[in-house]
Amino acid sequence: MIILPFDLGLLLSGLLLAVVVWIGMDQLARLARPSGLARRLLLRARLSVSLTIGLGTLIWWGFERLGWDLSRNGSEVRQVVLILGLVWTVLRCKSALLAHAGENLEWLQQRSQADRNFLQDLLNKLITGTLLLLATLEVLRLMGVSPTLLLTASGFGAAALGFGARTLVENLLAGVMLYVNRPFVIGDFIQVPSQSLQGTVKVIGLYYTQLITPDQQPLYLPNATFASSAILNGARRDHRQVLVTFGIRYDDQPLLEPILSALREELTQCPGVEPSLPRRVHFVGYGESSLDLRLECFGGGSSDAYYELQQEILQRIGRVVASQGAAMPFPTRLVLQTKPQNEDPQESSAGAEG
Known part of the structure; x- marks a missing residue:
């Protein structure tokens, strides 16, 4: 019979058991259906289960080396390790459970993507918070902390938070x-x-x-x-406003009414424009170098639909203005320079020669 130094038999047995559990759960996962829930849970749980066994054995061995007899008086320590390992395992399996529920629950699949994201995020936080709260209370109970003391501490804690951590x-x-x-x-x-x-x-x-x-x-x-x-x-709005302001040359003022009428007709034929909402084209003012017009309509609520409609509207405006024989002006500025009335050209030239 081989006698190991420092009573390493218990430690090595526990570590060997942890390795066997890891290999066993890995092999079971390989045998399970690739996309099944069992495979996901086994792969997620093998690390926490194996490490719980290994760390529990290491703690037991360490306490025995300190002279504590855990076989009679160490039930609280074993339960604490077991609770922490269980909570860790459930938290690791949580993502696999939520993913499986999102893929297989029909009532959840019938909801929008935003609702599914919200429900999964809410369940994730509820499960995590509940597990941590229950585990903390149970560990404190095993350590001998009475419920009355917990309630008193929570009352003082709430008061401290109210005053110092608003x-x-x-x-x-x-x-x-x-x-x-x-x-x-x-x-x-x-x-x-x-x-x-x-x-x-x-x-x-x-x-x-x-x-x-x-x-x-x-x-x-x-x-x-x-x-x-x-x-x-x-993301909550059903429609988005397309508002385009543009101008035509002052020389094209006689073509103003035909351009407005043609653009109103284009809005009735343009796909993506919501017919139940306002569709307006108006002459809105005199600019520095143009007659200013404004077109307003409404389209889909998504960003992609909005930019596609805006692009289509801009292209149709350009085609209508060109088809009516008008044009959009470049910004211009006219500078008028006049000579003083009392200036004599001959005197100016004589002064320049002198």
Whole structure:
């Protein structure tokens, strides 16, 4: 019989068991259906399960080396390690469960992409928060902390937060209200006009919200910003306004009415223009070098639909102006220079010769 120094038998047995569990779960995952839930869960859980066994064995061996008899008095330590390992495993499997639910639940697939993103993000935070709260309470109970003490500490903690961490509390409450009221969801393009901020929502956290600006820069905003500022959500509008101001030459004033009539006719035939909303073409003023006209209509709410319609409208304006024999002017400025009335040309030339 081989006797290992420092009582390494327990340690090596635990580490060997952790390796066997890793290999066993890996082999089971290989046998499972490639796109199935079982394969995803096994692959996600093998690391946490194996490390829990290995670390639990290492802790037990270390305590025994210190002279603590965990076989009789170490149930609390074993339970703490087991709870932490279980929570870690569930948190690692959480993403696989949510992904599987999004792919296979029919009622979830019938919702829009924005609603699916919101529900998955909400479930993700609820599962994480609930697990961490329950694990913390159970660990404190195993350590001998009474519920009365917890309630008292939470009361003092709430008072301290109220007086000394008002900003933190405001952001946390605002984060909760973002999930309740849902002024925007992940993937929406929003604007905060009071602060000249805009971007696409990427993350909605309990303390801050991350936006991606149009130039692809990450922008982190405290949630309290949205509680005290107006928000424009471009993803929620059904239609977007196309407003084009352009000009024609002053020499083309006789062609003004034919151009206006032709453009109004074009708006009735242009695909993408919403017929139930205003369609206007008007002469709006005299510019420095042009007769100014303005065209207004409404199209689809998405950015792609808006830019495609705007491009089509601009092309049709150019074709109508050219077909009527008019043109769009270049900015010009006429400078008139006059000579003084009392100036004698002969005196001026004599003075120049002298």
